[in-house]
Amino acid sequence: MIFFKRTTHIKAAFLGLFSLLLSSVASAGSHPNLVITIDDVKLMRQAIKGEGQFAMAYNDLKAQVDEQIKQPITVPVPKDGGGGYTHERHKKNYQVMYNAGIIYQLSEDDKYADYVRDMLLEYAALYPTLDVHPKRKVKSQNPGKLFWQSLNEAMWLVYTIQAYDLIYDSLSAAQVKVIEDDLIRPVSLFTSEGQPSTFNKVHNHGTWATAGVGMAGYVLDEPEWVEKSLYDLDKSGKGGFIKQLEMLFSPQGYYNEGPYYQRFALLPFVTFAKAIENNEPQRNIFEYRDGVLLKAIDTTIQLSYNGLFFPINDAIKSKGIDTIELVHGVTAAYGLTNDTGYLDIAKKQKQTILSGDGLKVAQALDNQMQTPYEFRSVAFGDGNDGKQGALVVMRTQVGGDQAVLFKPAAQGLGHGHFDKLTWQFYDRGNEIVSDYGAARFLNVEAKFGGRYLPENETYAKHTVAHNTVVVDETSHFNANVKVGNNNHPTLNYFTTNEFGTVANGSISSAYKNVELERTLALINLPELDSTITLDIFNANAKTKHQFDLPLHYKGQLIDTSFDLKANASQLSALGSNNGYQHLWLKAQATPQNGLAKVTWLNDNGRFYTQTSLVSGDEEFLFTQIGANDPLFNLRNENGFIRRVEDQKQHTFVSILEPHGEYNPSKEYTLEAVSRVSAANYIEQGNLLLVHLIIKNKAYLVAINKAHSKASNTFTFKNKSFTLNDRLGVYALKNN
Amino acid sequence: MIFFKRTTHIKAAFLGLFSLLLSSVASAGSHPNLVITIDDVKLMRQAIKGEGQFAMAYNDLKAQVDEQIKQPITVPVPKDGGGGYTHERHKKNYQVMYNAGIIYQLSEDDKYADYVRDMLLEYAALYPTLDVHPKRKVKSQNPGKLFWQSLNEAMWLVYTIQAYDLIYDSLSAAQVKVIEDDLIRPVSLFTSEGQPSTFNKVHNHGTWATAGVGMAGYVLDEPEWVEKSLYDLDKSGKGGFIKQLEMLFSPQGYYNEGPYYQRFALLPFVTFAKAIENNEPQRNIFEYRDGVLLKAIDTTIQLSYNGLFFPINDAIKSKGIDTIELVHGVTAAYGLTNDTGYLDIAKKQKQTILSGDGLKVAQALDNQMQTPYEFRSVAFGDGNDGKQGALVVMRTQVGGDQAVLFKPAAQGLGHGHFDKLTWQFYDRGNEIVSDYGAARFLNVEAKFGGRYLPENETYAKHTVAHNTVVVDETSHFNANVKVGNNNHPTLNYFTTNEFGTVANGSISSAYKNVELERTLALINLPELDSTITLDIFNANAKTKHQFDLPLHYKGQLIDTSFDLKANASQLSALGSNNGYQHLWLKAQATPQNGLAKVTWLNDNGRFYTQTSLVSGDEEFLFTQIGANDPLFNLRNENGFIRRVEDQKQHTFVSILEPHGEYNPSKEYTLEAVSRVSAANYIEQGNLLLVHLIIKNKAYLVAINKAHSKASNTFTFKNKSFTLNDRLGVYALKNN
Structure with a gap:
């Protein structure tokens, strides 16, 4: 039989349209040989006799499996949807089979193999009796039999085929026949030929399906299954694992x-x-x-x-x-x-x-x-060609471990948020300028069955839930996923050098006739053992609009450099749609021309000040999440929105600065006040210049917008500067 | 001189009216001899030559002092109040003198002594020129000279006299004379004879003053100063350190x-x-x-x-x-x-x-x-006789480290809160049922100068900010400190045994003609690896009132067993006074007869359910702190208030239960739902009985109110029970 298998394998490899090389070292017939090989097992058996982490992990897993196999084997008739009893039972079953298979190989104790065998035989008795799952979605093209959706069925196969491979050597020919004919083959065929749309789909659901079926192909010596898993059911390469890797x-x-x-x-x-x-x-x-x-x-x-x-x-x-x-x-x-x-x-x-x-x-x-x-600081190009925008990470260790995440990235399919050009800021292990993430309490039945909450659609995905410009209180792409998937921002430049990291992204398709462009720079000021983040957000439209730029911060508001008009005894929702209905308007203000500062304190005792350069036309709206949330599904986090109305163009310029320490335990407070005492923003040809005084030191930050990196000499305040890269920071003599 | 000093000391000891024993081992004249003695120094000098924590601490402090003594000595003319420059400078000065003194003794390097000496001489030059501090409070009876209040002056003396003692041996007789005559003596006299009302006060300000002057007495060999510090300026024993210890x-x-x-x-x-x-x-x-x-x-x-x-x-x-x-x-x-x-x-x-x-x-x-x-679980009797109520701590390790704090304690003077019979609950390291604490951002200038915020008076001290009954939306003692100080609750009983800990407290003076009585019990259910906290709060009045029982919880509301009517798009403050003006009313409900459950999830992934036994007459008001807080001074924490209106009597009964785990990282959620499926509360003679079913197990909790601990046999549902202690827990056969 082993010889026969090898022959067919070689034949199949010859036939495989997309196989590039002759399969000269075919190993079918040796078990196990998926993730874990016979050679691995030899070394692992040796290792568990000694001390060390591996032996500890083995003993832990063995103790866990020993507990589990004491319980009677339960292979219930599928009935429940996600989270329900039969769903969870079948999930647990494949995990325990996989773990018991490993313990069998390492301990060489037959009882573990017997447990897996008995469970597989129960599955083999059940599976042929099953129709598609009663809880499948109506009109769904991807129902399972053991589970309500075929994704779970494919996951079951990925684990179970490995468990089967691990105990294969302990089985009689008759048992092999029953398990393969009544279980592995039908599941594999149902997962592949049985639902081509999922199997061929270039999507993570397809990856689970092709992985399960492909591995079954190796174990059952069905090279055609491997070929189809790799290159689509029709072996055209249009779908399958290789296409998934490509796309x-x-x-x-x-x-x-x-x-x-x-x-x-x-x-x-x-x-x-x-x-x-x-x-x-x-x-x-x-x-x-x-x-x-x-x-x-x-x-x-x-x-x-x-x-x-x-x-x-x-x-x-x-x-x-x-x-x-x-x-x-x-x-x-x-x-x-x-x-x-x-x-x-x-x-x-x-x-x-x-x-x-x-x-x-x-x-x-x-x-x-x-x-x-x-x-590292990296711009990760998005899309399969890496040219559909980028996800940008900026990092520094000056003044503590910091990161800026900047998102001129593509929509990211159905789970994507309408947050083009948004950003987040992290300092000393904590989230400072934050993203709400998903509105979901995973597996908490009381919270909408543990699924994504309705507020994920009505709040978390919307633009206002992020730190980027909202035009006329509507979300990017009008919150249409399809439009979002078909459009993406452009990463115009990204540079990291000793002065820091700078990136610029833009998008003109988020809103009709509106161009959004953002420059973000994480600047090192090592003399001050500090950084600042520069944010220059330019919105340019053909007609007049309202532009909102929210900033969601983690912490307690400490101070503003301008007077607040608070809604002290009554609160209303800020708007009625696109996420605005979930924001309470707590206070508002219209700072005068100059620097408008908002300082907050985080739970770990560090202060943060956002200094906005305003000219009297920006209104600041202070918000808290939680309006129109009758079931208390949302976290009540704080933010403020900078708003300009009735403008064709606006540039939001700001500086974020971490500073000081609040230590009530040791009874000291250091640098609770922003150190930025002056700041100016100047566009000079291709140069973006920010002149600022921080802690009595004057700096000029220069960013070269031009697409060339060529040397650039410029004059500022009658002094000449040379900028060889996109980003330069110059210490100035105080004046 | 040493002989002379010893003689006077012995004489003084004979004269000292309250000295109980002849001072036979008088050691005056040996320096140092306050907290640190000559013998200590010998051992410490030995220890710093070796390894270990002590040597490390020495090296750390020495490095710190080395930095500090590099700076020029600055002894500014007093000008600023608390937090201001001269205030902080003088505070730093006494700390660095004290530290440098220690380093001198251990290193035997004269430069440290010289630094302290020079600073003391500068103080000796300055002090005689000073009048009372310009920033003293008007009409204050306790101004300082170096500081705006004499408390800081006394603290300065406590540190400085130790520093002086540590470097004494390095000084010339002439230097000793200047420092003692122009500085230590005048400061000591100003702090004692100069303001009898503070020095004699039985209060922690008095403790600092007597400690400073008393220690100066030892160092300058002025036994009278010691006597006066111990027994009042008139040595009557009415004030002074000994009286402070007593009172x-x-x-x-x-x-x-x-x-x-x-x-x-x-x-x-x-x-x-x-x-x-x-x-x-x-x-x-x-x-x-x-x-x-x-x-x-x-x-x-x-x-x-x-x-x-x-x-x-x-x-x-x-x-x-x-x-x-x-x-x-x-x-x-x-x-x-x-x-x-x-x-x-x-x-x-x-x-x-x-x-x-x-x-x-x-x-x-x-x-x-x-x-x-x-x-341990302890009832700490309050007041100098231990009979003015008590602060009760209940602890257990069943199901994780837990504590209940129960407060049938006295007012606690001006910093006390109007929170008689309040409680707090802690589990697995976290605050679960919480107390707001003080409304203050210590030393944060932007927050009301770092002092107690106005909201400390308008919210944090008020009864509604705590977890205890509020009658007619007014605070205990009508928020009058003096009345509070003159009245206190009674601890009726406290018992801790294998079943858990129970305590009962009551007060009839918090409100006129209203008796408040609370029984709290932290119950161990080791079979379930869990606890419950029983809370039985009885309010009994001569006439009809509104009774509110708030519960402030830390976390996110997950579920209620009853429908909520939410104020979804508009919020109003719950009231207009006594702290109610700071609570937003987010939702309300009137649960039907039976069990009313509120479940929340804390930041560390544990669920908590408060199950209230209601009969349809309690309204639940869900609140968030933050109304009428135009400067964002308050933390926006959550709570709910159980309210009954127009009643002479009401008993609030509830069970708090920690349960389950939310682990979105590992993608599992366990026991997200309360396990309490039935509960009844029965008063039977002197017995408080709670019959409950939790996780399908039936229990009877019995608490004996009677003041005797004698054996008590009782019948419940036709079954006989024996209760030998105040608290018993009986597992029942399920029925």
Whole structure:
């Protein structure tokens, strides 16, 4: 049988239209051989006899599996939708089968294999009796049988095929026949031929499906399944795993929906790729597109701050680098590269994968081989060509670990927010200028069944929920996802040098006949052990409009440099639509010409001042989230909106500055007051100049808009300056 | 001169009216001999040559002092009030003199002594030229000369006399004369004879004054100063340090103003007592009142949770056991007792005092001698007789570290809040049912000069800002401090046993003709790895009233078991006075007869449900702090108020239950729903009975109100029970 399998495999490889190389080292017939190989198992068996993290992780998992397999096997007839009993039971079943399979391989104790076998046989008895799931969505093209949607069915297959592979050697031929004929084959066929629209879809749902079916192809020696998984059911290459790798990631490995979804999508990519690498190394899957998969893992790490992902789009804000998907990703990345920077991340993840790569990571960490992982300032080009705008990360360590996230990025499909050119600011581990993320209490039944809350549509996705310009109280693209997906901002430039990092993005399709352009710069002022963030937002329209620029901050308002007119005893919602209906208007003000300062204090005792350069035409509206929220679904966070009315053009200029410390425990307060005492903004040809005095030191910040990086000599206040790069900062003599 | 001094000292001791023993080991003339003695110095000099925490602390302080003494000495003419330049400069001066004095003794490097000497000489030149401070309060009876109030002057003396003692040996006789005649003597006389009303006052301001003058008495060998400090200027014992020890602490060492002020008051008590012990051990100062000073230190620790003090009265909530005053206290306590439990606290304080006791602590910690400090359930009797109500702490470790603070305590003077019988709840390190604390941003100039905010008076002190009954929207004692100080609740009983802890307090003077009585019980349910807190609040009046019972919770509202009528697009303040004007009314409801549940989720992912037993006559008002707060001075925290109108009597019964976990990072949510499915409250003679079903288990909780603890047999649902203590919990067969 083994010989026969190998023969068919080779034949299939010859036939495979898109196979590039002859499959000379076909290993079908050896089990396990997906993510975990026979060689891995040998080393892992050795390692668990010793001490160290790997042995600890093994013992932990074994204890957990021992508890679980004490319970009777339960394979209920599918009945409930997401979150319901049968749904959760089938999810738990595939996880326990996978874990028990690993423990079987490592402990060589048959009871674990027997448990998996018995459960598989129960599934094999149930599956042929099932029609599509009773809780499927009406008219849905992707129902499951065990689950209400085929995404879960594909996930079940990804885990279960690995569990089957892990215990294969313990089974009789008769058992193999029952499990394959009555379970694995029908599930694989239902997941592939049974719903081409999902299987061929260039989307993360498609990735799970192709990963499950492709791995089943390796285990059951069905090379055609592998081919179809890689290159579409018709093997045209129009769909399938390879197309997904080509389309879903940018050349730098950025995933269009943002890091929250990127880490979710990562798992089937990494899992299937490891299985391909182990079975058909000649496909060089990890080298595809200049190593895009590895870049995707690395980019996911880069898109985090203090362990948490930047919460753009529909993101749950507590998700971060310790999510299991990225643990798998980092484990694979270290396995592939031996880059000890990944060990730094692995150490923070505090989880050990029981696999060959997991063993490598654990042993390296036992030997303290980790070196600091370098977080960089990067513009991640968006879209599969990397040219559909960009997600920009600026970082510095001057005055504390800081990051600016700037988003001249594409819409990011259905989970994208209408937040073109928005930004966020982070300092000393904390979110300072914030993004609401998704309005959702994951799995909390009382909160709309744990699904996305209605307020995700009515507030969180809208432009006003972000830190970017809203025109006439309507959202970008009029909140139409399709229009959003078909249009994207442009990243005009991005530069990082010793002075800091600057980027400029623009979009003219968010609103008809309105051009929005933003320049953001994170500037190092090492003499002051401090930074400032410059924000220059230009809105340019053919006709007159209202322009609003919100800033959502985390903390308590401490001071304003202008008088507030507060709505003290009665509050009203700020508007009636597009998210405005969820904002209470707490106070308003119209600062005079000059510097308008708003200072707040965060929970960790640091002050932040936004200094706006105003000329008397901006109104400041102080808001709190929570209006028209009868079920208390929203967090009551604070912000303020700078508003100009009836203008064709307006440039919002501001400086954000972290400062001082509030330490009531030790009874001291330092630098509670903004140090910026003067600031001017000047456009001079292609140059954006900001002249400011901070802590009695005068600076000139110069940004060169021109597309060339050529040397530029300019004169300011009768003094000559040379700017060799896009960004320069000059200390001036005080005057 | 030394002989002469000793003679006078012995003579003075004979004369001292209240000296109990002959001063046989008088050590006057040896320097230093206040908190730090010559013997201490020998050991400390040895220790800094080695490794360990003490040497590290020495090196840290030395580096800091080295920086400071590089600066020119500045002794400005007093001009500014609290927080201003000259105020802060003089505060820094006494700290640097004290620190430099210690470094001189340990390093034996004259430059440190010379620095202190030069600064003292500058003060000696300045002081005789000064009149009372220009920024003193008009009509104030306690102005300073260096500072606007004499409290700061006394603090200056407490530090400076120790600095002087530390460098005494380095001075020439001529320098001694100048410093003593022109500075120490005049300051001491101004602080004592110069303002008898402060010096004799039984109040923490008096403690600073007597500590400073008394220590000066030891150093300058003026035993009369010591006597007057101990027993009033007229040595009658009506005022002075001994009277303060008698009056300001309860027999258990509880300080009437609460832990925030207790730790502040502690420093001069501990400092002066150490100086007395070192100079006149025969006074047995630490044994006074059955060791009340040691009890005061211990009680300060007991009045903390997760490192922070219970924030009753005007408390800054971030103050905790690591405050420098308590570091001194714990250091002294370990020095006196060798109780290794104090080392557990010292370890958490992460600070080393450079003193003899500090060395003992550091060496013990180097040797890891700490044992867990035991936090207990205690009723701390209030008032100097311990009979003016009590501050009750209930603790348990069932289901996680929990504490209930219950406050049938006295008013606590001018910083007290009108919050009789209020409570707070803590779980797993977090505040769950909260107290606002003080409305203040300490030292933040923009927030009302860093002083107590106006909202401290208009909101934070008022009854509605706490978790206790408000009658007719007026505060306890009609918010009159004097009336509050003259009346106090009664602690009717307190018991702690294996079932949990129960206490009952009442007060009939908070409102005219209204009796308020509350029973609180923290109940262990170890089978469920959980607790519940029972709250039975009975209001009984001669005529009809409105009764409000607020509950201020930390977190996000998740669910209510009844429909809410939300004020969705417009909010109004709930009332116009007594703190109600600062509450927005967000929603209201009138739950039907039965169980009314409110569930919230805290920031750390745990759910809490308050289940109220209602009979259709309670209205629930959901509030948020922040109305009539035009300068954004208040934190926008959430709460709900249970209200009954037009009633002579009402009993509010409720059960608080922590449950489940929200973990969006790992994508699971456990027990998001309250487990209490039935509950009944029955009064049966002297028994309070609560029959409840939680997680499908039935329990009967019985509390015996009777003042005897005698055995009590009772029948409930035809079954017989025996209650031997005040509190019993019985698992029932489910029915």
